[in-house]
Amino acid sequence: MQFIDLGAQRARIEDRIQAAIGNVVSSGAYILGPQVGEFERQLADYVGVKHVIGCASGTDALQIPLMAKGIGPGDAVFVPSFTFAATAEVVALVGAEPVFVDIDPDTYNMDPASLAEAIEMIEKEGRLAAKAVIPVDLFGLSADYDAIGAVAQKHGLMVISDAAQAIGGEAGGRRCGSFGDVASTSFYPAKPLGCYGDGGAVMTDDDDLAEIMRSVAFHGKGSSQYDNVRIGLTSRLDTIQAAILIEKLAILEDEMVARHRIAERYREGLGNYVKAAGNIAGTRSAWAQYSIELPERDRLQAHLKSQGIPSVIYYVKPLHKQVAYQHFPVAPGGLPVTDTKPGSILCLPMHAYLSEEDQDRVIGEIRSFVLESPARQAAAE
Numbered sequence: 001m002q003f004i005d006l007g008a009q010r011a012r013i014e015d016r017i018q019a020a021i022g023n024v025v026s027s028g029a030y031i032l033g034p035q036v037g038e039f040e041r042q043l044a045d046y047v048g049v050k051h052v053i054g055c056a057s058g059t060d061a062l063q064i065p066l067m068a069k070g071i072g073p074g075d076a077v078f079v080p081s082f083t084f085a086a087t088a089e090v091v092a093l094v095g096a097e098p099v100f101v102d103i104d105p106d107t108y109n110m111d112p113a114s115l116a117e118a119i120e121m122i123e124k125e126g127r128l129a130a131k132a133v134i135p136v137d138l139f140g141l142s143a144d145y146d147a148i149g150a151v152a153q154k155h156g157l158m159v160i161s162d163a164a165q166a167i168g169g170e171a172g173g174r175r176c177g178s179f180g181d182v183a184s185t186s187f188y189p190a191k192p193l194g195c196y197g198d199g200g201a202v203m204t205d206d207d208d209l210a211e212i213m214r215s216v217a218f219h220g221k222g223s224s225q226y227d228n229v230r231i232g233l234t235s236r237l238d239t240i241q242a243a244i245l246i247e248k249l250a251i252l253e254d255e256m257v258a259r260h261r262i263a264e265r266y267r268e269g270l271g272n273y274v275k276a277a278g279n280i281a282g283t284r285s286a287w288a289q290y291s292i293e294l295p296e297r298d299r300l301q302a303h304l305k306s307q308g309i310p311s312v313i314y315y316v317k318p319l320h321k322q323v324a325y326q327h328f329p330v331a332p333g334g335l336p337v338t339d340t341k342p343g344s345i346l347c348l349p350m351h352a353y354l355s356e357e358d359q360d361r362v363i364g365e366i367r368s369f370v371l372e373s374p375a376r377q378a379a380a381e
Helices: 006-027 034-047 059-069 085-091 112-125 145-155 208-215 239-270 297-306 336-343 358-370 374-380
Strands: 049-054 075-082 097-100 128-134 158-162 182-186 199-204 290-293 345-348
Touching: 006 034, 006 239, 006 290, 034 049, 034 199, 034 239, 049 059, 049 208, 059 085, 059 158, 059 208, 075 085, 075 112, 085 097, 097 112, 112 128, 112 145, 128 145, 128 290, 145 158, 199 208, 239 290, 239 358, 297 345, 297 358
Parallel strands: 075 097, 075 128, 128 158, 158 182
Antiparallel strands: 049 199, 182 199, 290 345
């Protein structure tokens, strides 16, 4: 059983993938070939934005908007601590300071109340200028952009949506990648929309911002690559990866339907035994991961491993407790939810090609484990 089965997806579209790669190789247009622009147009149409700019990685996709807005030393950018390092890393790379915010206990996404408190703390201290907030659509579920956007607007902050795990997700009739002033995503192979290497994109409706970000991604070019009007990066989406992504985007919606079906089966099968993830009203998660919670998480993982069932613990140590980030500010009162969640969350096999037989085996082993756990038996007595 695979935790994420990229092989099954590849087998489904292997002929199309091979043809797409072969077309790029035979054309010789390896850098910014026509497939890059075509993929950008198709993704913009799918997400529902005016502009998509492909880049070299999801990390670059987060850094490019910060650079485009001139965010740097003396500035504060508000981020969750329960996420992958890239979300805070890019803030430090441009010379600004990440300020860590707590998460909602059910969605694991940024808590708007904690965000508001953190902004007010920074403004009161006066050492840093509050400039931006980066909510993360964790595990594929959209953050609460209505509430976060209201807080950001009150304080004049830019909203950069980290949709690295969420392309294919929806909230309020809009697709993830269309929220905030700009959204960033990753095409790392394990993502719901992933390529066969590194890749990323930024997405926005802002014409001026799109032009600046495209410049930043290409050495800060002006009228040409030999006319540099700002400091930039070399961050381009490879033509081969764009060609692969065109074929994967074509089946993404079908895969989203399958992921939703699998997630519902997990919730129905496990909801009475553990805290099992589900869609929030008005949303559709991209189900990059499927999470459950229980106190005996480590023992359960060991049991599943003994039965040949893979599982993953993400973000074992929150960023604000890691050596590289422990000196940066945190919201007042600390991050109590963030501090406790890493000890109880476990992610189960999730991909569009997971068979009912394999899923039923996962569900059955978890049920048996919970029913036979000492805590459950003691409660029954």
